[in-house]
Amino acid sequence: MTPGQNQPPEKQTPAHGGPPLMKPSPGEEPGPGLVTWYGGIHRQRDLRLKGSALLGPGLAWLLIFLAIPCSGLVILSFARRGDFGDIHWIWNLDNYKRLLGYGLFGWTPDHLIILGRSLLVGLVSTLICILLAYPLTFYIATRPPKTRNWLLLLLVVPFWTNVVVRTYGWLLVLSPQLPPARIAAFFGFIETGAPLFPGSFATYLGLVSTFLPFMALPLYSSLERLDWELLEAARDLYASRWQVFTQAILPQTRPGLTVGVIVTFIPAMAMFVVTDLLGGARYMLIGNLIQNQFSTSRDWPFGAALCLALMALTMIGLMLYRRWGDPRDKNEKSGGAAP
Amino acid sequence: MAQVQKNFGSHKALKGVDLEVREGEFFTLLGPSGCGKTTLLRIIAGLELPDSGHVFLGGRDITRLPAAKRQVNTVFQSYALFPHLNTFENVAFGLKARQTENSEVRRRVGEKLEMMSLGGLERRYPHQLSGGQKQRVALARALVNEPDILLLDEPMSALDAHLRAQVQEELRRLQRELKQTFILVTHDQDEAMVVSDRLAVMRDGLVEQVGEPREVYSKPRNQFVAEFLGAANIIAARRDGGRVMTSLGSFDLSAAPQWDEGRLAIRPERILLGQAPAGDPNWIQAKVSEAIYRGQSLDVWLAPAQGPADDYRLRVRTQSKEPLRPGDQVSLFFPPEDLVALDHA
Numbered sequence A: 001m002t003p004g005q006n007q008p009p010e011k012q013t014p015a016h017g018g019p020p021l022m023k024p025s026p027g028e029e030p031g032p033g034l035v036t037w038y039g040g041i042h043r044q045r046d047l048r049l050k051g052s053a054l055l056g057p058g059l060a061w062l063l064i065f066l067a068i069p070c071s072g073l074v075i076l077s078f079a080r081r082g083d084f085g086d087i088h089w090i091w092n093l094d095n096y097k098r099l100l101g102y103g104l105f106g107w108t109p110d111h112l113i114i115l116g117r118s119l120l121v122g123l124v125s126t127l128i129c130i131l132l133a134y135p136l137t138f139y140i141a142t143r144p145p146k147t148r149n150w151l152l153l154l155l156v157v158p159f160w161t162n163v164v165v166r167t168y169g170w171l172l173v174l175s176p177q178l179p180p181a182r183i184a185a186f187f188g189f190i191e192t193g194a195p196l197f198p199g200s201f202a203t204y205l206g207l208v209s210t211f212l213p214f215m216a217l218p219l220y221s222s223l224e225r226l227d228w229e230l231l232e233a234a235r236d237l238y239a240s241r242w243q244v245f246t247q248a249i250l251p252q253t254r255p256g257l258t259v260g261v262i263v264t265f266i267p268a269m270a271m272f273v274v275t276d277l278l279g280g281a282r283y284m285l286i287g288n289l290i291q292n293q294f295s296t297s298r299d300w301p302f303g304a305a306l307c308l309a310l311m312a313l314t315m316i317g318l319m320l321y322r323r324w325g326d327p328r329d330k331n332e333k334s335g336g337a338a339p
Numbered sequence B: 001m002a003q004v005q006k007n008f009g010s011h012k013a014l015k016g017v018d019l020e021v022r023e024g025e026f027f028t029l030l031g032p033s034g035c036g037k038t039t040l041l042r043i044i045a046g047l048e049l050p051d052s053g054h055v056f057l058g059g060r061d062i063t064r065l066p067a068a069k070r071q072v073n074t075v076f077q078s079y080a081l082f083p084h085l086n087t088f089e090n091v092a093f094g095l096k097a098r099q100t101e102n103s104e105v106r107r108r109v110g111e112k113l114e115m116m117s118l119g120g121l122e123r124r125y126p127h128q129l130s131g132g133q134k135q136r137v138a139l140a141r142a143l144v145n146e147p148d149i150l151l152l153d154e155p156m157s158a159l160d161a162h163l164r165a166q167v168q169e170e171l172r173r174l175q176r177e178l179k180q181t182f183i184l185v186t187h188d189q190d191e192a193m194v195v196s197d198r199l200a201v202m203r204d205g206l207v208e209q210v211g212e213p214r215e216v217y218s219k220p221r222n223q224f225v226a227e228f229l230g231a232a233n234i235i236a237a238r239r240d241g242g243r244v245m246t247s248l249g250s251f252d253l254s255a256a257p258q259w260d261e262g263r264l265a266i267r268p269e270r271i272l273l274g275q276a277p278a279g280d281p282n283w284i285q286a287k288v289s290e291a292i293y294r295g296q297s298l299d300v301w302l303a304p305a306q307g308p309a310d311d312y313r314l315r316v317r318t319q320s321k322e323p324l325r326p327g328d329q330v331s332l333f334f335p336p337e338d339l340v341a342l343d344h345a
Helices: A032-038 A043-076 A096-101 A112-141 A147-158 A163-173 A180-187 A198-225 A228-236 A242-269 A274-280 A285-295 A302-322 A329-337 B037-045 B087-097 B100-113 B131-143 B161-178 B189-195 B213-216 B224-227
Strands: B024-031 B071-077 B149-153 B181-186 B198-203 B204-211 B231-242 B243-246 B261-266 B273-274 B282-291 B298-304 B313-320 B329-333 B340-342
Touching: A043 A302, A096 A302, A112 A147, A112 A198, A112 A285, A112 A302, A147 A329, A163 A198, A163 A274, A198 A242, A198 A274, A198 B131, A228 A242, A228 B071, A228 B204, A242 A285, A242 A302, A274 A285, A285 A302, B024 B037, B024 B189, B037 B071, B037 B149, B037 B181, B071 B131, B071 B224, B087 B100, B100 B131, B131 B161, B161 B181, B161 B189, B181 B189, B189 B213, B198 B213, B198 B224, B204 B224, B224 B231, B224 B261, B273 B313, B282 B340, B298 B329
Parallel strands: B024 B181, B024 B198, B071 B149, B149 B181
Antiparallel strands: B198 B204, B231 B243, B231 B261, B261 B340, B273 B329, B282 B298, B282 B329, B298 B313
């Protein structure tokens, strides 16, 4: 068949080939009520005055709680610790040298190992959270609406308890007298009468249980709106289970997954309470190190340098994630909004 | 010969359906929403399992075969194009999932895109395509796999009326050229008439009648089929010897009814207007109550001289060039071969 021949010209999308630059949707346009109340923005002057009035609170918040403290950290990181934990404003790079391992007694990789280990712990716990969250949220999203709300509530309940309290709870659960440790001892993973902590198992258990809701909730919001017909189309076109996941589920849930990764990875990198209690000495992470500098060691300048290193590391991690993300992400998002 | 048979009970969506679709024909499942036609289509596609019964494809039982292993492809109602893949990648999806060689993929996808007049749109993403283009991509994506059966789930419902009429004719032409088996699901009886070789009218999970469009239209089995496929005048009747008595008068039928008491149907365009003395068989007198000029025809609502109720109206569609006005007296002829005795169901 030659459908093009005697057909009326179909509506063409913009010639530049990209997604439409502006896509007004009913929800985006301010209603006439808002315009009447706030006044329209028609001139450059309106934009400057009324626009900045709207932006003001947000900008002020960022300035006071983010920009100023961070600049403080940057300045502090170039200072020197006094003998009694006070701060000497002598500009130097010692803190960064120390961070890279150059100390009084020559070079040691200790700090770099801690940084690397933090990165690894952050990545692994994020990965475990993803692996657990997909089946979990898939299960919840396919229940009837009423059951769904109950299950979501169960997922959120741990949030109501402080993380320190929850972590002490784990200490109790993993103690030698209770079944988990006994079973582990029976199979020879640990000595009889020993608790299941400290160690990597306990650390990941604590971290994953803390961050799973952070991963699951944004993922759920994506999965809830899943277009099931796409899954069926993939099955209809001979896709294997794995292909159905990568071609039909993953692209649709990527927005939720991205949010989940960000809100899991960043705090997991900096977590110190859980690792402190469940990780033991072997599991010194950058979070613990920073905490030490600001409390016991009273070395604020070095602590500041460590903070900046952590921020840099987190940024690198997120940039890698973006790189991994499909370069056609933008196409996808505007595509999802099309009717 | 592709034989598709099905019987299954228990689930209310389909209460035991037997159907046979022949190889290379354009078959349509027609019915109102909720009649089970889409469920039936999904069972053929392998997206749903029947509670009981079997599906055969070319003599092989494929009831439990997963969708991914069936040589059956579907054009979904909303097209279900992958939003993150462009036109080429969408069409190539099935071939790639089956690990077809790259050069072969390019050749076959190119061929189908050409056939669907989609050349030049390979790099476009679904949201950059118009409704008609999306539909052609969905068709190409299914056809490129050379399925034994192509399933179409109300593919025209998202198009505007003008485009729809065109696509229907093109779809029919396409099917004639490819000589592949197409099964279409629709609730639009015009669409079913235009495209199908044969059609099945469904209601409440049951098949009411199967046949060629002409046959089903002119010889509807029961009142539901008669009224679902276009307009029909329904008249209660009683058999009286060789004739049929109704409150309008007595009629001769070319095919005598099986019942003693039941209903007759006649299409509005089959009733003829003319002048004849009252009392002749199959002629009745009536008065025009409303006349609607529709361009290609004149629709007339008539009040018969004697009828079952005062407000009973007969619907007649005529090509008559003479204007008819409310109150005009006319005679109507009911051709014996066009009066159909309906089954009770």
